[in-house]
Amino acid sequence: MNGPLIVQSDKTLLLEVDHEQADACRRAIAPFAELERAPEHIHTYRLTPLGLWNARAAGHDAEQVVDALVTHSRYPVPHALLVDIAETMDRYGRLKLMKHPVHGLVLESTDRPVLEEILRSKKVQPLVGARIDADTVAVHPSERGQIKQTLLKLGWPAEDLAGYVDGEAHPIELEEDGWTLRPYQRQAVEGFWHGGSGVVVLPCGAGKTLVGAGAMAQAKATTLILVTNTVSARQWKHELVKRTSLTEDEIGEYSGTRKEIRPVTIATYQVLTTKRKGIYPHLELFDSRDWGLVVYDEVHLLPAPVFKFTADLQARRRLGLTATLVREDGRESDVFSLIGPKRFDAPWKEIEAQGYIAPADCVEVRVNLTDHERLAYATAETEEKYRYCATTATKRKVTEALVRKHRGEQTLVIGQYIDQLDELGEHLGAPVIKGETTNAQREKLFESFRQGEISVLVVSKVANFSIDLPEATVAIQVSGTFGSRQEEAQRLGRVLRPKADGHEARFYSVVARDTVDQDFAAHRQRFLAEQGYAYRIVDADALLTGGDAA
């Protein structure tokens, strides 16, 4: 009765990390509990039905779960909670999606009342076909994803035993010359492959592309890769050519400008979701080849229509990649039910400790607005308030001071508002990359930044994701998409690539004090704070007066 774990009545688990048995405990609960927060001393895990069912799917039973809790718990675990766990886990697998030699896809039940119950649901009725016998009902193959999602919502998750199509075979090998997959990347690939489909969560800069490449090398089949934008698509292509046996010709790009379909095709979400005359003309891409694997990059950004298409792809292996599975729209569970459960998850600080991402110093710079600005802020319209306080001249001055302070270091200035960025670019004498910058221009600028020809780059939110800039060591955030937690994490990710000299990365967030900017910043920082990144707060005044507070 002196374990490191405390089981709370709201089904959160508190793990004391400094406890001697903390590691054993973490290993024991990781299969079924979701890591919610990982600050310095006490990590919070949560028991969710989804997590418990995923554990069941991975072959763990209720007894193991209960045993893990009871063994490591400091205080007696409420009996009701244990009963609840057992009951929840027991719900999994009563329904099974199977392949029937005659009837195709069928839903089979070992518990007839459950089958009766779900068949009475209005949401299930349109998804199923004829009743085959008392325990079996036919399911339209196209509704495989939909029915899984619906059953999950009804609380009777179906075990999907219908298997996957192999897809069109295509030889893909990793070319590990002078590099190898990192241990956690290997684990992630294995975890994914054994699970069939699922999501891999790795911090920014931890090499998710290689996990994708590893998965492709396992699948050895034609692959569709969905990414956020064209620059990212090019980077994927570049990486794949460099790291695998694939050649340029085997990889196609399907974007606004090019429409190539090759054994490995990289498409952007944007082109897929382009709607013309009420239909999605590029959807046929999904059917254009017999894909053996579909990779979703930055799965937390998956746009709503893609969810729908994905529901129809249940027979293909799906791999989701992300650093921050937090969606402000709360659709995390859709990601899990349609793409697959979380197969691998590594806390940021753990990867940092292994040296694969750079340690980062996060600093919130609080700027005092001038009296004039405060008055203007106070009288601004509500919807204009954030824009106003995020783009004040004082902030600009502070940002400039910060850039000066880090002269000689590769610095990114990231912001939301184009006017502000243009102004900053002008004052700093630095190029600005924004939405209207052509892809060619973008790549050129990124390349010269990588080469060190320019040391300061002002970027808009186009650079939030998947931009590989290993040399950036300082990022200064001047404004953002309100309180988006994942944006904050992604931006930090821009400077987390390990530095050649083990140099520490700096992440500044310039925030106007006593305004909504500060509130949004607090919300934005939550994800990282929960990952163990402790923000320091520095007064801009101290910074400007030359004191080396930063």
Add this chain to the structure above:
Amino acid sequence: MTTSRPEKHTSGPRTERAPAGAPSAAPARTLAEELRGRPDDSLAALLRARPDLLNPVPGDLTQLATRAGTRASVVRALERLDRFTLQVAEALAVAPDPCPYATLDALMGGDAPEDPRIAAELPRAVAALRDQALVWGAEDQLRLVRTVRELLAPSAAHPSPTGLGPSVAEATAGMSPGRVQQIIAAAGLPATHDPVTAVAALTELFEDRARMSALLDTAPAEATAVLGRLVWGPPYGTVTAEPAAHLRWLLDRGLLLPAGPGSVLLPREVALHLRAGRAHRAPEPVAPELAPVTEHSPRVVDATAAGQAFTALTTVEDLLKGWETGGPLVLRAGGLSVRDLKRTAAALDATEQAAAFWTELAYAAGLLASDGEVDERYAPTPAYDEWLLLPAEQRWTRLATAWLAATRTAGPVGGRDAKARTLAALGPDLDRAPAPEVRHRVLALLATLPQGGSVTPETLLGRLRWERPPRGAVTGGAPAGRPGTAGAPPHAPHDDLRSRLALWTLTEAEMLGVTNRGALTDHGRALLGAGGTEGAPWRPAGEAELGAAAVRAAARLAPLLPEPLDHVLLQADLTAVAPGPLRRPLAQTLGVLADIESKGGATVYRFTPGSVRRALDAGRTATDLKTFLTEHSRTPVPQPLSYLIDDVARRHGHLRVGAASSYVRCDDEAMLAEILADRRSAPLRPRRLAPTVLAAQVPPDALLDGLRAMGYAPAAESAEGDVVVTRADAHRTPPRTAPTPVPEGPPVPDPTLLGAAVRAIRAGDMASTAERKPTAAPASGGLPRTTSADTLATVQAAVLTGAAVWIGYVNAEGAASQRVIAPVRVEGGFVTAYDHTADEIRTYPLHRITGVAELVDDTV
């Protein structure tokens, strides 16, 4: 006054009771006579078992016997019998009166006894019935009290639980002699003209197993099937005007007798033959065993229950804390509105049923009451504040003992009463008289299991239903004349009150941490007292008894409860984790300073600008708070947290200057200095924030009053707006006592009372039955009459001999009575004597004594 017998009469068929001073050993002719022959402790046992007989104390044994035979009292007594004893009584009701023991034995065990336990248990059951004065008479002629027979005997209106019908004699009572003759003839019996003889002959035939078997062997197969359907009851069937051949065959031979137009019945004797003599299909001689027992580790059970006990405490505390300000309104009819209950449930994160339980628990423990003001609200009582100061284990025993003894139950909340009104929590009509007894019994049964053992609720309910069969079984014999009660109403398995109470007890005990995983905990056992003296009827534990049990339970619980901590862990994501329960002051301060995010073994607090502001509102300062956190944190205070506090404090300062009311603002700096310097301002605890601003740490109205008292004329700047400066005072009711349990019926008498009652009855009985010396020649009015000289002489003689005399006495109101007294002295016109009737020393004026007579034989 008579001998007292130390041993209890519980076993063996008693052939004869040694009469205590009874004049003869002849068999008793009436119940009263038999009672007279019983020893005192046996009478005491009767009164203990049926306390309603004591209200008021019967004058003598005849009265006692009469009262013991009244319908209400008998129904009550029958309801308290265990199943087997009741079955024996039911069997006696269908047996001849008087009934020899052997006959009863045969009725219970059948012609070929299979279950030796029946024969073994039968004496116990008979003794129990006898103890309760439901059966009397010698062993060879057991007599059921007439009312009992009426209640249990089968009749058309209310069939017996045995499923037996009326006897041949009863069923043929209204039949024409001619018809009887026909039946006799068809059954192959010699003809006789006397219907009584004929019925006797028929009865004899039916009771003769050999002849009857021979008769039935000739029955058509369909007829046998018909008998088979009726044999275990109900023994009634319908026939058409033209019965089929096989029915006719049965009717002809009297194997079925007409019960009314179109209906027939199976006579009792025939049914008994078909049942091989058994009155009950399934006699249940012994209580169902509590098995199978699921064993849990006692250590785990105790520890988990202790955790739950702790949760119970925090839940009650949360509940009452929430009601400190603006508690829910009391409905006009009393109780909590459904909406308030829902809200409470949401606040406690519990089901409504659970919320009702917690509120009722707090109410039963006297921690919660209505405040009795104009718009009546529920609020914590002053006792709640005292309760909060107790150590955790004592707080728990306070709740647990209140729960154990309460007749109020939360179980019916949300249900509807007989008038279809919703039963509200804390409302009226929630008293269920048997609740304390059932709770006690359930726990006592669990206590018989090995430590850590549990049984399924069904098993437990089965046992309880055996010990006290549900009411339906008895009301099958509802008062005659009430129409439409044919057949006991079908009872759903757990529908009777006691079963429901037992189920509630099981869930509530689990919630309270008295049990865990269905097993009684160690502290639960302690709470129960010294093993709940098996067999004795339950009676509510006294204050002292309960107190002692509580102390024992607390002692066992205390080491299991987590030790309160005095530190938390602060983290950079603005949370604080208390890895266990916190010491009270710490928990309170932290509860103000941070929002509680998750509860359980540990508590997770989150600091938000709002929560910090709340702490500042409550009169804390940023420095205060930081010092507080540094002192109580095991980890360094993270920079973002101190920034948060500073930031909020900085802005809070602005707000205070602008809108908070507990400050004094004055352009005249000298005047503020004057206020500060004035000694009278000390209670206001003024603090100078700025040259022109003075803050006080008292509520604004107090500050205003204070300043006015000092001779200033302050003006309140603003009392409205969202800046509420201090927490409002926690609201309390005036002192309230907890609701007292409302037991059903008269209280169970304690031994002293019983002894006194028995003596009083004896004495009264003696007074009314003692034979007197014929010389006294009492007048027809019953009062002895002697001259005053004779009276004086006789009384004086009695003082000398120490004998008791019988007097007639007229009291000041003119009421005459007879008394048996033992005179102690005679002086000044008064007799001081020990009055056997009143059982005390009394003084009688000589002139009020109408006459005196010596007793025939000094029985006193």
